[in-house]
Amino acid sequence: MSVQVDHIRKTFGQYTALEDVSLTVKSGQLTALLGPSGSGKTTLLRIIAGLEYADEGSGRIQFHGEDVTDVAAGKRKVGFVFQHYALFRHMSVFENIAFGLRVRGHRERPSKSEIADRVHKLLKLVQLESHAERLPNQLSGGQRQRVALARALAVEPKVLLLDEPFGALDAKVRKELRRWLREFHDEINLTTIFVTHDQEEALEIADEVVIMNQAKIEQIGTPQEVYDQPASPFVYQFLGNVNVLRAQSLVGAGIDEPRASALESDGNIYVRPHDIEVVPFVPGAQGLTAVVRYIHAAGPQARLSLEQVQSREPVEVEIARSELDSLQLKHGDLVSLRLRQGRSFTGDYTI
């Protein structure tokens, strides 16, 4: 089922959490809401779930063309997984998963054996069959997360919403579980939206990434699109490392096309560290002259910290280890930098 968010605004007193946000999530996709804390991503998720209501008079929420703006959370057919799982602490794993079925009215409630069947199927799906009688506090973080997921799926939701699903887990479990979630999503093929502040996580598993900042959506696109063609300086900086070079200094260095637009607008050119080429310094040759300050050679890529000779501004460059070896760079060497690819933005951007 597709989800459509149409011009939604949300304020808490003086504070604006969402400012005219519109978004369409295609059916069956895994979508990430990515942004720093305070960007409004969790608020948006809670509004989609019906746990929070948008401001009076602002836009509508539609599920598959059906307006659900005024529908209560319990009737929207959404599964919601909370950041800290919110498992019912006094109920066993089995009872937690069965809860959504047990609270149904007489007519819609499945029989006892049907409930048991469905719970066991879900336990199998999340690989926790042997833990049915445990209490939540007898489970590890990753296991609790999977119980919360099974509980949300028990009511057969049309949309699955996850708030920072891996936020409370340690790094190793995080990686395992997010790969598992991706495979899981491919298996059940349910429209899924998850909130995260971890760009690596979003880029790795999502079909589509929605980048939010300061109550607004900055960009929507596939992981590759948002990484390769960031729509704003914010997105550029939020997704991985970036060098901000002043277009003026490039003119002085004789590098062609520091685009006119860049000179006119904020005057900056944004370049990823791996889009800079390092060549030995030859006087009078084209390029930005810089001094090598540090060489970090641990790992598959070597990271160089350099300082521009003219402006004394720092530049970060990533090159292959083999390239570093052939250049034979040392601390204090002079080099020329050439940009393979860079980008400028017109208009005012706050970063």
Add this chain to the structure above:
Amino acid sequence: MALSTTSTLATKRPTERAAGPRVIRNPPWVRVVFMTVALLFVGSFLVLPLAAVFIEAFRKGVGAYFQAFTDPDMLSALKLTLLTAVIAVPANLVFGVAAAWCIAKFDFRGKSLLTTLIDLPFAVSPVISGLIYVLVFGLQGWFGPYLGSGDHPWFGEWFNQQDIRIIFAVPGIVLATVFVTFPFVARELIPLMQAQGSDEEYAAITLGASGWQTFWRVTVPNIKWGLFYGVILCNARAMGEFGAVSVVSGHIRGETNTMPLHIEILYNEYNFVAAFAVSSLLAMLALLTLLLKSLVEWRAQKGAE
């Protein structure tokens, strides 16, 4: 070399262990002094008086002890005390849960005012709590003149024929008791519910549970031990309250005397055995309360593990 290292380790360890916690290394006499002071204090101020109650009660034998409970005034005091508790405890149970629910799960204007007001009965002297009711409902009070039978132009015929008594009657005692025991349940629940947050309730709602189902299936099971604890304390206070009840009761024997008031009367009449016999009942109630309280704490801790 290696041998000497192990030997120093071996000699060092036991002394470290004997020294106790990392920083505090008190000489034995300090511990003895502190423990003696603590034991003496507990003994003379808590255990001794409690023992005295029972010793005095049985001074003239078991027969005299039980004789005290056959007195009709005593039985009426016991009945009134139970009646008061039976009304005050459920009333404050409902109020406490409702107030804690509001304060812990929602944000609204005047929330801090409500939180402060709940503590009011703890802050004022019980005598003043009683006086408030005399001022409001007494014959010379605000509403007092309209409560008795008479010709009051604002009220209907039926109301004017009723002779409603609040002060120096059972309703006053119940009201005063409700007032002084007001904070117990709410005070117990508010921090507990605040610590638990509302995520579980939200989860229940997204799973399709109604507000009522969420309350009974998620909220109540989560707070049950705190609730039980609050009720135990509330009950102990409701049965033992003296000051506020004394002001509004009027001390009419067989009618408006609760157990604590009855004890005072017996004591003032030099009927020590009866006074201590009734006291022993209240003391046993206190011991029972403490027992239940530890039991609840133990259960709650087990549940939390």
